[in-house]
Amino acid sequence: MNPALEAPLIAFENLEVRYAATAAPALKGLTLSLERGIVGLLGPNGAGKSTLLKALLGLLKPSRGSGTVLDVALGAAESARLRGRIGYMPEYDALIEDASAYEQVAFWGELSGLAPEAARDRAHEVLYFVGLDESRYRPVSGYSTGMRQRVKLAQALVHSPELIFLDEPTNGLDPDGRRRMLDLVLRVHAELGTGVILASHLLGDVERVADQLVILDQGQIKAAGSMAGLRRALAKRVELRFLDPLSPAQEAALADLGAVLEARNGLYDLELTEADPTGAFRWAEAHGATLVQVTPRHDRLDEVLLRALHPDAVRGTGLRPTPPEPPRPDQSEPAPNLTPLTGPSSQREA
């Protein structure tokens, strides 16, 4: 196998980025290693997603720490050549309004190192790939939001990059446009074998396409893991309904089943220690409780995000704050549902 394919797509250790020497760090000592695939970079606005992408592109110099992208060290002399192997689709409208899609995609192709004629041919191909073949000669100032997003994707793909960074690719799109854009992202990875880093604040987008997830907030990695692992963890989430309220002793014994996330009016949200929910019935029989309903909670990915971002304030449904509990030794502990790829960044800060 090609050794380059065995190397992690991106790896960084203790990465810190500041916009000015005296400013607070925008990224605070991040440590992570990502495999080839589609990585969802999730976090609220201002979490540091775009800053991380720009640091990985070499637009911002790390003030501390080290990292590699496609096995090339960040800040290395060959980082300019590395950018020829990366495609970047920015969040904002970085389009030249008075030029047609064809002209500007060919221009970006030339800037990536293609010869003028090859860039023109390539612009036709890539615009066809993203579905803009009919309107490619019109100035982009007359394009709809969806078309503009596709021009941005086309310019990111024009030079056949090994890796593309997509910053909020579904911004401003209607549900149909969003579906089509995410389909394109899946095709880019499946058909072209291109690694994808998709930064978004929209959980649905990430859930739909990503096979790895990184949750970022306030410049720190709150949690990271594979989507498969996350889904397995979510499969352990159940809601138990008992006929009668449990006694304090029974409630304490619930810990044998798993972690109690929330309790209200005879309903208990649990994260089971084992994926098999039938153990709950055996537990009820052993402890003299009448279990009337076990509801798997497979559809609660949004809670993972909220719990990762606000581990204290919001638990369970993510909507109802629970009574205060004793302070945890490390507030940036990853959400229990996620299997961290590496430890949380803040642990290394000290």
Place this chain on the structure above:
Amino acid sequence: MPIYAPTLPPAPDLHLGQPPALVLMRFDLARLWRQKIGRFFGFSFLVVLLWKVARIYVDHLLQTNQAFKPMQDFAKTILTQGAEFQADLLNPTSYLLWFLVALVGGGLVARDTLYRVRPLMYAHPVAPKDYLLAKLGFASGLPFLILLPFALLPWLMSLLLAGLNGPVWATAPLRLLPAMAISSVLMGSLAVGASSMAATPRAGIGWVLGLVLGAGTLASMIQGLTGFRAISALNPVLLAEAWPQLFVGVSRPLVDWLPAILGTAFHIGLWTYVAARRTRPSEAVI
């Protein structure tokens, strides 16, 4: 109707492209041509070209008809006048040229800022120095190209009116070329520096005009107050006019050599530095 592959084939070799600065300059030129002001320039150059064609026809008449002998004498007397005549060739275009530099150069960097194109450029294998070189090259090359026909006018006219052995061959007009190059770089760096400080092309035009007129006014005020004549070398308009005078050897130039060198170095250095600072990758991140 082209036939496309069902999926995207791999891109061709990425190492056969042109230098990024050249790609950027070519794109700026195409962009200028798309604008009305670009077509205006194109029309102006076309007029110059037509004028040349007309002169060639006149030359044909001169060669074939002795009735035009007095015109050959005219070429010998007029076109061999002194340095003042040579330097004056560029004067009528001076203010007009500054205005055109402001119109075109003012939006050169500001347009990229407005459309947020620069971060995307730096996400490609484009170094900040490539970007700066492209913008400075374009902003300096444009006034140089516009001035070129004016500088070569006596040379061309001598050729047309007096033939290959005409009187101007051995004299000064080609000395205007380095003077024009310096003036053009001065104009280009000032336009790019001013444009880099603006958020929109219109603001860029304002910045260029403001800086040019402001520097001129400031220099005049200081000169008026102190009587220090060399301070007028801070005035970029005066500098652009002074360089042809210095190169062709005018007896009383607007500015002497040393102040002209210092003033020009100050402006080129300052505005190139400003443009370099304002177009750094970290500044491009919005």
